[in-house]
Amino acid sequence: MSRIGNNPVAIPEGVTVDVKDNVVTVKGKLGELTQHYDTVEIKVEDGNVLVTRSSDNKENKSKHGLYRSLMRNMIEGVSKGWTKELELVGVGYRATNQGQKLDMALGFSHNIIMDIAPEVKIETISEKGKNPIVKLTSHDKQLVGQVAAKIRGFRKPEPYKGKGVKFVGEELRRKAGKSA
16 A cells, blocks of 8 residues: 555646646646656546556556656646755865856866756855855756756765765765774
8 A cells, every 4th residue: 555645746826737648747837847657547636636546566556656756746846846956065176157057177187067958947156165056946856856966976975075066965974084
């Protein structure tokens, strides 16, 4: 029995959900998202989205909670949006953006220039005495997470000094290093 899949997803004001031919379309003030689904039934009743499964075989059980979570993420994304913040920890680590191009200095012999998808809004914050922060915002949770993981993958935080690109609020596992 799926605990997550049985919970209804409330539809806030200003968001419309359309279900046709195994495709769900969610429209809101921040954008529009579509999701293909199978092995479950999705219905819109009384301002809620209900996800039900037809049988209790393993595949249907596993997709029941998955599609309910995807519906919730889509509805929250088009109404409020999703944000990820990355912090660049290290001497000389910098980040700037010109439009949708992110330019990062991460201790390599050259700067890393990355084109960001047009659906993702990017902002760089550089204050004196603080680490630079890259802020990603979009209505698509999967896309924001994918772009953030790609940026973090350029220089993952190392366990001795903590240098690298990390998520804001991320707890790193630190090692003691050589003992004298």
